[in-house]
Amino acid sequence: xxxxxxxxxxxxxxxxxxxxxxxxxxxxxxxxxxxxxxxxxxxxxxxxxxxxxxxxxxxxxxxxxxxxxxxxxxxxxxxxxxxxxxxxxxxxxxxxxxxxxxxxxxxxxxxxxxxxxxxxxxxxxxxxxxxxxxxxxxxxxxxxxxxxxxxxxxxxxxxxxxxxxxxxxxxxxxxxxxxxxxxxxxxxxxxxxxxxxxxxxxxxxxxxxxxxxxxxxxxxxxxxxxxxxxxxxxxxxxxxxxxxxxxxxxxxxxxxxxxxxxxxxxxxxxxxxxxxxxxxxxxxxxxxxxxxxxxxxxxxxxxxxxxxxxxxxxxxxxxxxxxxxxxxxxxxxxxxxxxxxxxxxxxxxxxxxxxxxxxxxxxxxxxxxxxxxxxxxxxxxxxxxxxxxxxxxxxxxxxxxxxxxxxxxxxxxxxxxxxxxxxxxxxxxxxxxxxxxxxxxxxx
Amino acid sequence: xxxxxxxxxxxxxxxxxxxxxxxxxxxxxxxxxxxxxxxxxxxxxxxxxxxxxxxxxxxxxxxxxxxxxxxxxxxxxxxxxxxxxxxxxxxxxxxxxxxxxxxxxxxxxxxxxxxxxxxxxxxxxxxxxxxxxxxxxxxxxxxxxxxxxxxxxxxxxxxxxxxxxxxxxxxxxxxxxxxxxxxxxxxxxxxxxxxxxxxxxxxxxxxxxxxxxxxxxxxxxxxxxxxxxxxxxxxxxxxxxxxxxxxxxxxxxxxxxxxxxxxxxxxxxxxxxxxxxxxxxxxxxxxxxxxxxxxxxxxxxxxxxxxxxxxxxxxxxxxxxxxxxxxxxxxxxxxxxxxxxxxxxxxxxxxxxxxxxxxxxxxxxxxxxxxxxxxxxxxxxxxxxxxxxxxxxxxxxxxxxxxxxxxxxxxxxxxxxxxxxxxxxxxxxxxxxxxxxxxxxxxx
Numbered sequence: 001x002x003x004x005x006x007x008x009x010x011x012x013x014x015x016x017x018x019x020x021x022x023x024x025x026x027x028x029x030x031x032x033x034x035x036x037x038x039x040x041x042x043x044x045x046x047x048x049x050x051x052x053x054x055x056x057x058x059x060x061x062x063x064x065x066x067x068x069x070x071x072x073x074x075x076x077x078x079x080x081x082x083x084x085x086x087x088x089x090x091x092x093x094x095x096x097x098x099x100x101x102x103x104x105x106x107x108x109x110x111x112x113x114x115x116x117x118x119x120x121x122x123x124x125x126x127x128x129x130x131x132x133x134x135x136x137x138x139x140x141x142x143x144x145x146x147x148x149x150x151x152x153x154x155x156x157x158x159x160x161x162x163x164x165x166x167x168x169x170x171x172x173x174x175x176x177x178x179x180x181x182x183x184x185x186x187x188x189x190x191x192x193x194x195x196x197x198x199x200x201x202x203x204x205x206x207x208x209x210x211x212x213x214x215x216x217x218x219x220x221x222x223x224x225x226x227x228x229x230x231x232x233x234x235x236x237x238x239x240x241x242x243x244x245x246x247x248x249x250x251x252x253x254x255x256x257x258x259x260x261x262x263x264x265x266x267x268x269x270x271x272x273x274x275x276x277x278x279x280x281x282x283x284x285x286x287x288x289x290x291x292x293x294x295x296x297x298x299x300x301x302x303x304x305x306x307x308x309x310x311x312x313x314x315x316x317x318x319x320x321x322x323x324x325x326x327x328x329x330x331x332x333x334x335x336x337x338x339x340x341x342x343x344x345x346x347x348x349x350x351x352x353x354x355x356x357x358x359x360x361x362x363x364x365x366x367x368x369x370x371x372x373x374x375x376x377x378x379x380x381x382x383x384x385x386x387x388x389x390x391x392x393x394x395x396x397x398x399x400x401x402x403x404x405x406x407x408x409x410x411x412x413x414x415x416x417x418x419x420x421x422x423x424x425x426x427x428x429x430x431x432x433x434x435x436x437x438x439x440x441x442x443x444x
Numbered sequence: 445x446x447x448x449x450x451x452x453x454x455x456x457x458x459x460x461x462x463x464x465x466x467x468x469x470x471x472x473x474x475x476x477x478x479x480x481x482x483x484x485x486x487x488x489x490x491x492x493x494x495x496x497x498x499x500x501x502x503x504x505x506x507x508x509x510x511x512x513x514x515x516x517x518x519x520x521x522x523x524x525x526x527x528x529x530x531x532x533x534x535x536x537x538x539x540x541x542x543x544x545x546x547x548x549x550x551x552x553x554x555x556x557x558x559x560x561x562x563x564x565x566x567x568x569x570x571x572x573x574x575x576x577x578x579x580x581x582x583x584x585x586x587x588x589x590x591x592x593x594x595x596x597x598x599x600x601x602x603x604x605x606x607x608x609x610x611x612x613x614x615x616x617x618x619x620x621x622x623x624x625x626x627x628x629x630x631x632x633x634x635x636x637x638x639x640x641x642x643x644x645x646x647x648x649x650x651x652x653x654x655x656x657x658x659x660x661x662x663x664x665x666x667x668x669x670x671x672x673x674x675x676x677x678x679x680x681x682x683x684x685x686x687x688x689x690x691x692x693x694x695x696x697x698x699x700x701x702x703x704x705x706x707x708x709x710x711x712x713x714x715x716x717x718x719x720x721x722x723x724x725x726x727x728x729x730x731x732x733x734x735x736x737x738x739x740x741x742x743x744x745x746x747x748x749x750x751x752x753x754x755x756x757x758x759x760x761x762x763x764x765x766x767x768x769x770x771x772x773x774x775x776x777x778x779x780x781x782x783x784x785x786x787x788x789x790x791x792x793x794x795x796x797x798x799x800x801x802x803x804x805x806x807x808x809x810x811x812x813x814x815x816x817x818x819x820x821x822x823x824x825x826x827x828x829x830x831x832x833x834x835x836x837x838x839x840x841x842x843x844x845x846x847x848x849x850x851x852x853x854x855x856x857x858x859x860x861x862x863x864x865x866x867x868x869x870x871x872x873x874x875x876x877x878x879x880x881x882x883x884x885x886x887x888x
Contacts, residue, residue, distance in 0.1 A: 076821070077828030081777040114818040276764035277832075279773040307832035308819050320720035329723040333525040374558040375752050375836070377520070377864055378871035384521030388721075388751035392819070393837035420821055427822035 002048045004030035004402055008041045009054025009368065012386070014061060014342050014357050020335040022382045028059060030364040033174075033402040037360055052404070054368055057396060058382060061357050062121025062143075062365030063311040064345020066297030067208075067246040067269035069127045070136075071099075071107030073114065074423065074430040075304035084214070084278045088442035092304055096128070096439040098430050104129035105136055107430075110423040112140035113416055115309045117409070118392035119367035121400045123309075124244065124269070124299070124349045126181050126208050130165050138173050141405035141413040143365065145349045147181030147208035151440050152189045159192060163199060170205070175401055177350060179244065184210035185229040186217060186444035190236050197237030206265075206350050207243040214280045217444045218250035230255035239266055244348050246299070248289070249275055249282035256292045263293035267348040270340075271301040271314060272321040278305065283321045286340075287331065297348030298341045310392045315341040319387060334383040368397040446492045448474035448846055452485045453498025453812065456830070458505060458786050458801050464779040466826045472503060474808040477618075477846040481804055496848070498812055501840060502826060505801050506565025506587075506809030507755040508789020510741030511652075511690040511713035513571045514580075515543075515551030517558065518867065518874040519748035528658070528722045532886035536748055540572070540883040542874050549576035551874075554867045556584035557860055559753045561853070562836035563811035565844045567753075568688065568713070568743070568793045570625050570652050574609050582617050585849035585857040587809065589793045591625030591652035595884050596633045603636060607643060614649070619845055621794060623688070628654035629673040630661060630888035634680050641681030650709075650794050651687040658724045661888045662694035674699035683710055688792050690743070692733070693719055693726035700736045707737035711792040714784075715745040715758060716765040722749065727765045730784075731775065741792030742785045754836045759785040763831060778827040812841040 006028040014020050029037040029045060037045070044051075072092075079091035104127070115123055122143040125133055130148040137144040146169055148162035162181060169178040182188035182196050188209070200207050212218050212229040221229050230251060233239045239258070242265035245251075251259070251268075259266055270284035286296050298315045300306045306314075315337050322332035346356025354363050369390065371377075376385045376394070398406035405413050450472040458464050473481040473489060481489070488495075516536075523535035548571070559567055566587040569577055574592040581588040590613055592606035606625060613622040626632035626640050632653070644651050656662050656673040665673050674695060677683045683702070686709035689695075695703070695712075703710055714728035730740050742759045744750045750758075759781055766776035790800025798807050813834065815821075820829045820838070842850035849857050 074822065076824065076833065077826075078824035080825065080828050080832075081774050083773045087773075110818055110821065117818060273764065276768040277773065279767045279771050279775075281768075281771055303833075307828065310819065320717065323723045324720040324725075327723050327725060329527045329531075329721065330525050331723075372864070374554055374561060374860070374864065375754065377554065378518065378867050380520065380522035380871065380875060381524065382521075384524050384751065388524075389520065389747075391835050391837055393835055416818070420816070420818065424822050427824065431824060 002050055004052065004364070004399065004404070005044065005049035006052045006054045006059060006366065006368070010058045010382070011038060011358055012058055012060040014339055016343065018335070020338050020383055022058060028358065028366065030399070030402045033363055035358060035360050035362055035364050038358060052397060056372060057368040057370055059358060060367050060369055060386065061342040062355065062367050062398070062400065063119050063341050064297060064349055064356065065115060065120050065123040065300055065309060065311050066345045066348035067271055067299030067301060068123050068125055068309060069302035070111035070123060070125050070133055070309070071104045071127055072302030072304040073111045073309065074103065074107040074427055076307055078431045079304055084280060085442055087278060087305065089438065093438040093440045093442065094433050095431055097435050097437050098432055099128050101129050101132050103426050103430060105132035106422045106426050108133040108136035109140065109414065109419045111309055112136050112142050113411055113414060113419050116140060116142055116398055116406050116411060117395065118310050118312065119369065119395035119398055120309065120311050121365040121367065121398060122345065122349050122351070122355060124208065126246070130169060134169050134172055134176050137176060139414060141400050141403055143175045143355070143400055145177045145179055147179040149181045149183055151183050151187045152192045153187065153440060166205060179206045179208040182207065182209045185221065185232045187440055190232065193232070193236035193238055197241040200241035201237070207238050207241055209243065210246045211248065212250035213247040215250040215282050218252060220444050228252060228255055230258050234258050242266065244269060247271065248284050249280055251285055251289070253288065256288050259289065259294050260292035267295045267297060269297045269299040269348050270318050271299040271306065272317045273314060274301045274305050276321070283325050286322055287326055295344050295347040296340055297345040311341055312390055312392050316387060334387050337387055338383060364399055364402040366399040367395055370394050370396050446494055448496065448808070448843065448848070449488065449493035450496045450498045450503060450810065450812070454502045454826070455482060455802055456502055456504040458783055460787065462779070464782050464827055466502060472802065472810065474843070474846045477807055479802060479804050479806050479808045482802060496841060500816060501812040501814055503802060504811050504813055504830065505786040506799065506811050506842070506844065507563050507785050508741060508793055508800065509559060509564050509567040509744055509753060509755050510789045510792035511715055511743030511745060512567050512569055512753060513746035514555035514567060514569050514577055514753070515548045515571055516746030516748040517555045517753065518547065518551040518871055520751055522875045523748055528724060529886055531722060531749065533882065537882040537884045537886065538877050539875055541879050541881050542876055543572050545573050545576050547870050547874060548573035549580055550866045550870050552577040552580035553584065553858065553863045555753055556580050556586050557855055557858060557863050560584060560586055560842055560850050560855060561839065562754050562756065563813065563839035563842055564753065564755050565809040565811065565842060566789065566793050566795070566799060568652065570690070574613060578613050578616055578620050581620060583858060585844050585847055587619040587799070587844055589621045589623055591623040593625045593627055595627050595631045596636045597631070597884060610649060623650045623652040626651065626653045629665065629676045631884055634676065637676070637680035637682055641685040644685035645681070651682055651685055653687065654690045655692065656694035657691040659694040659726050662696060664888050672696060672699055674702050678702050686710065688713060691715065692728050693724055695729055695733070697732065700732050703733065703738050704736035711739045711741060713741045713743040713792050714762050715743040715750065716761045717758060718745045718749050720765070727769050730766055731770055739788050739791040740784055741789040755785055756834055756836050760831060778831050781831055782827060808843055808846040810843040811839055814838050814840050
């Protein structure tokens with residue numbers, strides 16, 4: 001069987017703790033979907049190899065989009081300059097009345113194309129018609145963890161159907177995993193959260209949901225129920241089952257000891273472009289979470305608010321907003337933010353041991369980046385270039401699970417023109433508000 | 445004489461007030477460095493035309509980088525994760541001991557290349573050896589306003605020399621203007637600011653300086669002298685003479701009535717990536733400034749802290765951080781942030797009447813952007829794409845002063861490989877700290 005050999009490439013090493021570094025002139029050997037060796041460039045090991053010339057490029061671990069709603073690319077730019085209330089109630093939830101399997105599939109294909117071309121090799125998704133998203137992911141070659149979304153308001157049949165979809169997806173493909181996807185603590189009641197946690201425990205699922213997105217939500221929970229959203233997650237068993245919390249900007253100091261108890265199985269995804277754009281007032285308290293041992297990933301959220309699925313942009317925003325939040329320019333240094341977008345994302349995806357670093361034995365999710373363009377030059381520190389000046393367009397070649405899915409900036413797995421044409425043809429159907437109604441009402 | 449005709453292009457119209465819009469299927473006629481007509485695509489007007497096919501592209505006014513230190517690209521990534529004090533005192537000002545005319549020229553050439561390729565057609569610069577920056581700007585075809593930098597600590601001869609350079613540059617080339625460049629209210633004393641203002645008034649210069657960069661600086665000024673930096677600028681005649689204030693994050697409510705008195709001649713440049721990265725605690729109070737009638741532009745500051753000279757990135761950061769600052773997602777809407785990066789920048793450059801919009805009679809500074817890639821698709825609102833999803837790499841063609849300086853993503857005016865090789869060859873000399881000393885000490 002032919003393996004893949006990336007020759008003479010600089011390799012970004014992301015240790016579990018401590019400084020990241022770039023080792024120059026390395027050869028990366030890939031066989032059977034895994035990295036088998038990383039060695040100084042030298043004579044080629046015996047065997048049949050498809051060779052990729054990595055000279056002049058930096059190999060980085062595939063980025064992980066730790067929280068998104070991929071098909072929402074279909075609503076990109078359709079809900080601008082709105083408060084969080086209006087964004088949900090005037091636009092997004094009324095628009096989502098228009099969702100159909102076909103429209104979700106078309107959106108997910110576009111999203112997978114956008115992410116792969118930008119060096120995102122795994123995405124952690126939370127949306128409706130997740131079977132369609134899975135199909136797009138499988139076709140595109142990307143890796144994904146998919147949580148079929150449900151609200152309590154949709155009734156028990158809808159919840160059962162979403163959970164059944166998760167069961168189906170969990171055996172679909174080696175690159176696809178599934179999580180249970182209750183929407184949020186404010187849209188799924190405690191009974192349904194308990195049932196979710198029970199099923200997750202019994203069947204080995206993780207849970208992915210929105211919680212404490214803003215401090216207003218936390219305060220509202222305290223006012224109405226006397227408990228914070230984190231306390232809700234604890235008492236319903238969601239934390240015990242293992243969960244990915246999207247956003248968590250409203251996580252309070254008093255919640256940290258709770259999360260610390262489940263730090264081996266709870267992760268948080270931070271998507272700060274969204275927090276600024278919606279003027280949410282807070283960003284994820286990453287410093288406190290990390291002190292509690294909770295692993296944090298970087299995400300884009302959906303493109304209906306983030307406008308891109310660009311994890312380079314997202315990781316840069318995390319670094320900048322964390323420095324701002326802590327009033328400390330030395331906090332969230334280069335190595336730490338790189339670690340969040342790679343190893344942190346791997347943990348958020350439930351794949352901490354198999355992706356997130358370039359090491360023998362891990363799945364071969366590898367991105368080759370060209371830092372030779374003027375906006376990255378000269379390079380005094382390649383880590384700084386990867387955090388503060390790189391553009392997604394600097395991604396040249398992308399390998400997922402040992403397969404070359406982007407070669408010389410072109411998708412190998414899908415016809416991009418067709419993907420784009422399909423999205424353009426259906427875009428207007430997604431944003432049509434003439435049907436009336438909404439899938440949910442935002443009143444946390 | 446041959447004119448330039450951009451055929452069948454979508455045109456971003458940026459009015460002085462109100463909503464921006466995109467007019468489809470337009471022809472832009474350019475003659476003698478100016479836009480002569482913008483008409484619906486139709487039969488070609490009689491004359492000799494170099495035709496550029498604009499179909500599928502959006503023409504936007506060339507972006508203005510309202511505040512930068514262009515040669516600092518040579519220090520890109522060399523001063524990361526540092527407090528503002530350490531950034532100045534441990535890195536940048538000790539490094540600037542190494543400045544030579546050649547090194548500044550090499551850096552400025554790289555900066556001009558980076559900016560033009562990203563659709564920045566004008567930059568407003570503040571640095572040493574400004575004659576070298578001017579030479580690079582002239583060579584590259586970009587438009588620039590250049591302020592030769594001086595500190596009081598360097599003595600009267602250095603100040604005289606900087607002012608003499610400004611005089612020389614003001615007659616060098618039609619695309620180059622000059623301003624007087626005292627560094628800041630905390631590095632140039634009141635006597636020197638008064639002399640600067642007198643010369644500016646007498647000779648028709650504008651002034652470009654740093655002031656109230658942080659609230660700490662403002663508080664320090666109040667503690668030491670009993671006045672805010674804005675009061676210093678007023679009493680020394682700097683506001684009266686007309687000035688561009690870089691940053692102004694420490695401008696207080698009480699300063700606004702002062703600035704309102706000079707609103708016809710005072711502008712402010714906002715570079716918020718820097719404010720977050722250095723954990724400065726504040727961003728420019730744009731809402732208050734605009735209410736006082738003060739025009740605001742968007743800038744990158746130097747790449748030693750901003751890491752790029754990408755005004756798309758900068759304008760997006762302004763929009764996001766302004767929404768955050770005002771706790772209002774409806775503030776700084778799409779049309780307003782586009783206006784800041786174009787008309788606002790034009791005002792900051794002292795060119796409010798000649799650049800900053802695509803209108804007959806204005807200089808032909810035109811950028812053609814391709815929004816067809818997956819990360820911008822589908823397009824429900826092209827303004828949203830230009831603010832929240834576009835990448836600098838989507839810039840295809842750039843016209844400055846009627847000249848095509850970037851064609852199909854390639855510089856026409858300079859050999860990019862040579863520019864990059866020169867920068868790489870000298871990069872280590874800029875960051876060498878073995879000489880000891882510093883050009884200045886930060887203790888505002």
